[in-house]
Amino acid sequence: MLDVKVNVIGMGYIGLPTALMFAANSVEVIGTDYDEKLIDQLMLGKVTFEEEGLTELFEKAISQGIKFSTSYQPADIYIVAVPTPYDKKSKKIDASYVLSALKSIMGICPKGATIVIESTVSPGTINKYVSPLIEKSGLTIGEDVHLVHAPERIIPGNMIYELKNNSRTIGADNNEIGMIVKNLYQVFCKGEIVLTDIRTAEMTKVIENTYRDINIAFANELTKICRSDDMDVYEIIRIANMHPRVNILHPGPGVGGHCISVDPWFLVGDYPDLTNLILAARKINDSMPQHVLKRIRDIMKKNNIRDISRVGLYGLTYKENVDDIRESPTLQLLEKMDDHLAFGVKVFDPMVREVLVENQMMDFNDFLDEIDIIVIMVSHSHIKDNIEYLKDKLILDTKNICYIEGVYKL
Template sequence: MTHTPAFPTVSMIGLGYIGLPTAAMFAARRVRVIGVDINQNAVDTINRGEIHIVEPELDMIVHSAVSEGYLRATTRPEPADAFLIAVPTPFKGEHEPDVSYVQAAAESIAPVLRAGNLVVLESTSPVGTTEQLVQWLAAARPDLRFPGASGAVDAVDVHVAYCPERVLPGHVVRELVENDRIIGGLTPACSERAVALYRTFVQGELLVTNARTAEMCKLTENSFRDVNIAFANELSLICDRIGIDVWELIRLANHHPRVNILQPGAGVGGHCIAVDPWFIVDRTPEQARLIRTAREVNDGKPQWVAGRIRAAVRECATGARRARVAVLGLAFKPNIDDLRESPALHIAESLHQAGDIECLFVEPNVTALPASLAGGRLVSLDEALAQADVVAVLVAHREFADLADRLRPGQAAVDAVGVLRPQA
């Protein structure tokens, strides 16, 4: 007996690191998915059955979905039964949230909406964005009834909800299916419709709340992680000042039954943890004091690491030529290609753009350097180690696991992620 999906056609607006895997999950359940993205290259790549991002297992799923006719991509929205919005929500100026991409997505789907549709915002957003989304949709389609837009509660034509993702890059395919999800409808009926949509592929629990609480839940989760990382990063600064090995200190402290300190790094990156806490600070600046301080600690760590690299360079006698630094890792975390808000990239940019150091960049997960490193050299690990005066380890990629055994005797190194420490 063939199962009929609750929503036979789903439109995914945004085909990036979250949108494309989510689209693929629906398509794998034989839901017809129309992927929409303004990036023509991404659209063309997907329509060939290929992917434009690095994510394990995703390439096979997309290839199968496209080959079987369940997934196709386009640059303009088309009618569908459900619309999911997964577009960027960066900040602008002094950490002010920028929801212009959400507004653009809303205005792009408005002409093709029809009674009975469901619209779900997945983008991490400031509290109140889902309500703002409704205002944009209602302004563009006064012929349709939206929840809350005109006093309507359940007597609406288009249901609207907020459902953030909570996945780990490199494990997105598995976690989209297995992780619990927060469903925040603007009304109980909106939540019910959204639950039916995500039950298509989600095996985890679907936890229902209102839209504002769902929005704040996503921000809270990432702020919690940011504060804990900031504690580890601040410890690394303190230990450096007083001559203590921070990695040993944390290992010993974590033997306490109720202590679990995270590992320090070059900073905090990615589109979530490095951005989301500012959405809380922007909305409640007087109350969010700890969250603001954690952001400042983590935002300051790349500059501190860059200073340590420069100090190591000054200690190297290179004669008339510029010192060479092997910059190992550009992604925001290990074993992915995502450079968004990457502290490693920020460090690389500061060294490269100063012009007084020759940088040899090693990033196993990309094939070309970003525009901010134009003129730089992307080389193999072997080439970098052979030529570098200083080795700077900024990301713990698996390719760097045996790095301690590959350094030349006496070769200077700055290790921001603990790769060179003996494994306990």
């Protein structure tokens, strides 16, 4: 057992699994979040979102003594896993959550504590915002506190496996402190842990997600090209990918989640004159809900359906088999519908247990009874297992999972 006390700040999709993984591997951990309802639920022994293996990991962490609190605690190491959105006007990072967490940490941390920022940040954020905040408080970096950036690299739906097996990057300008943090993560991480400087770690994480965004944008642009000239984009991508050096990703109704749809904007905001390709990719991917909307209109016109309330959107989450709705393409689509067009459109998602939007239905059979057109926005296992029940519907399959004759594609 490592003789170290860790306070993980932020019990969301990243912070909670990280805290549980440390605790399950005999590290003394306190998980902190300002959300009293969330902390109450954790203290009652209930996980706060669905994820394969999370319940079992939670139970092991509880047996090892993990604690939860709404207040920050004195600790040797602080791991900050709070949201880092971007300002939609300037496209720059909104670092307010990180800075707020830092202010609270500085009020109670013992001398020599290490602050590890796991939240994804734009390159230079720690130098521009974090370090000045600490220095302004009267603390000396490298003596009173140490700074490290260890960006997360996991995806909802496969978090536990990826926490254990993915490689990690530890950005530290002090190699000795970097090694201490590396040794901490090695209690559970089987992947290679690379030590580098802070700014390199910041940039590496952002470009990983930006690369994927650009690849998806290429697939989505191909979709529009093929749609304009009546070609099968899926067959074209399948054949092209037989080339040993080609790997085109799948097109879809948009890009969601808190990583791919957000991180590229950090670069656009900070380097507006140097990010033409990245900006173009963002615009293409952000345009896909509008493309889906046009396809819905075309199908309605072709089949003489005038009542939008007979259209059903299947899927609210941003990806399959998770309950995470952040930046969901379906929510983006609903935002793009004007009040008249959106009136009465039905929505259903088996992974979402509470009503989040108007006309959201909670029973699949009731949902089917109310619609003539079903738009598959998310490829949950649930819909794959229930394709046979869609045979009497007009189907717009944005995920290419349905092989019923006559299905409409992107």
